[in-house]
Amino acid sequence: xxxxxxxxVIAVDHGYGNIKTVNTVTPTGITAYDTEPTFTGDILQYSGxxxxxxxxxxxxxxxxxxxxxxxxxxxxxxxxELDIEGITTADVHIAAGLPLxxxxxxxxxxxxxxxxxSKIKFTxxxxxxxxxxxxxxxxPQGYTAVIDRLSxxxxxxxxxxxxxxxxxxxxxxxxxxxxxxxxxxxLGVNQCVIKASGMVLDRFGTILDETIIEQMIRTGTADIxxxxxxxxxxxxxxxxxxxxxTLRKYEYDSELMxxxxxxxxxxxxxxxxxxxxxxxxxxxxxCATAKGYEKLAYNALLKESEQPKKSVKPKAAGxxxxxxxxxxxxxxxxxxxxxxxxxxx
Numbered sequence: 001x002x003x004x005x006x007x008x009v010i011a012v013d014h015g016y017g018n019i020k021t022v023n024t025v026t027p028t029g030i031t032a033y034d035t036e037p038t039f040t041g042d043i044l045q046y047s048g049x050x051x052x053x054x055x056x057x058x059x060x061x062x063x064x065x066x067x068x069x070x071x072x073x074x075x076x077x078x079x080x081e082l083d084i085e086g087i088t089t090a091d092v093h094i095a096a097g098l099p100l101x102x103x104x105x106x107x108x109x110x111x112x113x114x115x116x117x118s119k120i121k122f123t124x125x126x127x128x129x130x131x132x133x134x135x136x137x138x139x140p141q142g143y144t145a146v147i148d149r150l151s152x153x154x155x156x157x158x159x160x161x162x163x164x165x166x167x168x169x170x171x172x173x174x175x176x177x178x179x180x181x182x183x184x185x186x187l188g189v190n191q192c193v194i195k196a197s198g199m200v201l202d203r204f205g206t207i208l209d210e211t212i213i214e215q216m217i218r219t220g221t222a223d224i225x226x227x228x229x230x231x232x233x234x235x236x237x238x239x240x241x242x243x244x245x246t247l248r249k250y251e252y253d254s255e256l257m258x259x260x261x262x263x264x265x266x267x268x269x270x271x272x273x274x275x276x277x278x279x280x281x282x283x284x285x286x287c288a289t290a291k292g293y294e295k296l297a298y299n300a301l302l303k304e305s306e307q308p309k310k311s312v313k314p315k316a317a318g319x320x321x322x323x324x325x326x327x328x329x330x331x332x333x334x335x336x337x338x339x340x341x342x343x344x345x
Contacts, residue, residue: 001081002298007134008087009301011095013141016060017164017189017264020075020290024080028164029056031070044076046115046122051076053124060165060190063106064098065113071123072113072173074114080132094136095297097144097289099165100161100168100182107138141323142168143177145156145262145283150175156257160247161289162265165192168242169250172260180188180242187243189217189264196235217264220271233272240273254279262288281336 002009003020013020019028026042033050037043042053046229053076064070074094081088094114098106114136121130142161146153152170159167165188171181196213200206204227216222216232243265244252252259254276262283269275269281285291292305 001085002294004093004298004301005305006091007093007301008082008090009093009095009294009298010078011065011290011292011297012074012082013290013293014070014096015075015163015264016058016166019077019183020287022083022088022287022290022294024077025286026073026076026080027054028073029054030058030073031056035296040126041075042125044072044079044122044124046072046075046120051297060186062102063109065106065109071113071116075120075122075129076124079122079127079129079218082129082131083113083125083127088127091132091134093134093297093301095139095290096136097141099141099166099184099335100143101184103138103140105162111136111138127208131148137293137300139293139296140170140182141289142262143170144296145285145288146172146260147292147295149260150281152262153258157260158247158252159260159262160258160265162188162243162261164188164264167265168247169247181250184307185246187246189214189268192217192236192239192265192268194233195239196284198298199235200231201227204228208232217271218267219267236268236272237274240269243269244273244275259285262280 011022015028017028019026031052033052036050044051044053053070053073058069061067066152078092078094082088096110097103098110114184115133117133119130121128121133123129141161143161145161146159150172153175155174157172158301159168159170159172167185169183169185171178177245193210193213197210200208206228208228212222212224213232216343217236222229222232247259259275259280260283264286266282266284269280270284295303
């Protein structure tokens with residue numbers, strides 16, 4: 001979280017597996033209750049309902065605005081960032097993102113979704129929050145994880161952002177992203193978990209807790225019997241090979257380019273994949289994308305604030321003269337910069 005004048009710039013990476021901010025990671029799980037849950041924990045109370053945050057698994061949705069879940073998860077993410085600074089009241093500018101090939105078509109709807117209520121009161125972990133959403137910027141997912149490494153990307157490079165539900169692929173040639181070579185595949189960590197669960201069920205007739213597979217993907221092993229360990233390992237290795245097969249469909253060649261892998265799937269490839277260690281670079285910071293969102297949004301808003309004010313002819317006050325609308329102009333300009341930033345060196 002960064003502060004610009006009186007506004008807190010808070011980045012939220014709305015992943016299908018985890019909701020990430022610059023400083024926090026929360027599983028993308030949410031359960032709604034009409035009455036207060038029996039057990040305490042990450043409980044968010046908003047608009048007459050209670051929500052348990054971080055438990056369960058939210059199904060894949062190609063459009064995150066289809067229900068209220070990501071909106072509520074977004075509030076919890078904001079609360080966690082504010083809590084680090086001991087703040088419960090703030091003006092907030094949200095920095096978020098969408099998969100590479102979806103960002104142009106879904107950006108405006110997602111921004112409207114995140115900013116649909118300008119003033120919000122809610123409770124999280126028994127602490128009341130009162131925030132004002134003053135704007136939102138939406139950026140290309142994955143690219144932001146490597147913006148601090150563009151200077152080293154000479155020649156041809158491929159970026160693979162492997163999340164829980166999708167894999168975003170982008171070429172970055174001589175430090176510049178190639179917009180015509182951006183692709184999104186429904187290929188992520190969750191599909192690997194499903195594959196491994198199915199293989200264990202087929203071989204042994206055993207229904208496996210998915211947390212065991214997730215632990216293996218993260219760490220490379222788990223405290224289970226050898227037969228299960230070998231079966232899950234086989235499944236993950238097969239899935240890793242399929243990921244590289246998909247990359248080759250988009251002309252990946254380890255002898256001609258370097259491959260940068262980010263997202264939760266980076267651990268999957270690192271622990272179980274077969275690759276040239278000298279030609280594959282892993283971005284292992286799971287919050288790297290959120291950090292990129294924050295940097296781009298903060299810099300865009302800072303640049304906007306430093307521009308000379310244009311003199312305008314005074315007019316009668318009306319409903320369009322609210323501070324929210326003026327802030328939205330800054331947001332629009334910030335997003336205009338985000339459109340251009342992937343093509344800048």
